Amino acid sequence: xxxxxxxxxxxxxxxxxxxxxxxxxxxxxxxxxxxxxxxxxxxxxxxxxxxxxxxxxxxxxxxxxxxxxxxxxxxxxxxxxxxxxxxxxxxxxxxxxxxxxxxxxxxxxxxxxxxxxxxxxxxxxxxxxxxxxxxxxxxxxxxx
Numbered sequence: 001x002x003x004x005x006x007x008x009x010x011x012x013x014x015x016x017x018x019x020x021x022x023x024x025x026x027x028x029x030x031x032x033x034x035x036x037x038x039x040x041x042x043x044x045x046x047x048x049x050x051x052x053x054x055x056x057x058x059x060x061x062x063x064x065x066x067x068x069x070x071x072x073x074x075x076x077x078x079x080x081x082x083x084x085x086x087x088x089x090x091x092x093x094x095x096x097x098x099x100x101x102x103x104x105x106x107x108x109x110x111x112x113x114x115x116x117x118x119x120x121x122x123x124x125x126x127x128x129x130x131x132x133x134x135x136x137x138x139x140x141x142x143x144x
Contacts, residue, residue, distance in 0.1 A: 123129035 120129055
């Protein structure tokens with residue numbers, strides 16, 4: 001019986017200590033208990049680990065995005081260089097085409113003149129040609 005009464009007293013003391021701790025922790029401005037501090041430290045440690053993990057993941061994603069940006073930059077530069085080369089080729093082809101058009105026009109002038117002369121000669125050979133100028137004017141034009 002003595003043992004039982006000692007055990008009951010120990011339980012009673014423990015309950016009193018626990019109740020006093022609860023009341024003290026609920027008061028404003030009261031110092032936190034060691035258990036509350038340990039719990040808060042554990043929570044902060046867990047939050048710090050999660051934040052560190054999130055930061056590592058984000059940093060990895062930033063590095064991947066930077067690498068993708070670098071690759072896209074290289075692709076854009078290559079496409080730009082190809083565009084410049086194609087524009088240069090197009091300019092060259094356009095210059096060649098314009099030159100050929102001018103040469104064709106220059107060659108057409110003597111051809112038209114020669115064609116008209118040939119038609120006049122054929123008409124004269126057939127006896128159907130009548131000159132637009134008088135004979136004296138034609139002589140003058142030939143000598144002049």
